[in-house]
Amino acid sequence: MTKKGPLGQAAADGEIQIARLVIGRVCALPTENGWTELHITSQSVHLYVVRLLLRRRADVNVVDKVNKTAAELALENNRADVAWFLAGYKAIPNVRSTLPRPHWR
Numbered sequence: 001m002t003k004k005g006p007l008g009q010a011a012a013d014g015e016i017q018i019a020r021l022v023i024g025r026v027c028a029l030p031t032e033n034g035w036t037e038l039h040i041t042s043q044s045v046h047l048y049v050v051r052l053l054l055r056r057r058a059d060v061n062v063v064d065k066v067n068k069t070a071a072e073l074a075l076e077n078n079r080a081d082v083a084w085f086l087a088g089y090k091a092i093p094n095v096r097s098t099l100p101r102p103h104w105r
Helices: 005-013 016-022 037-041 047-055 070-076 080-087
Strands: none
Touching: 005 016, 005 037, 005 047, 016 047, 037 047, 037 070, 047 080, 070 080
């Protein structure tokens, strides 16, 4: 099992206030499989934390050890809304052309 780190754990648990406190206070080193905090949070149900990371200039095109971006992981985990959002930040691949518009757009 992959360790999520403090930010990833807060995002996975829905602890938005903790996530806000942690961003910028911990080192976002990749996990053993190459996931950054953006990779981890893109799979969670909390788009808000993904937005916080992007405001802090998280790189949307970092790939893990199997060459997957956060947008690709979001798609694999049925998070088309997150993938669409990441595409707005120039995520590769540009998933917007293949997805329906999310309901919040």
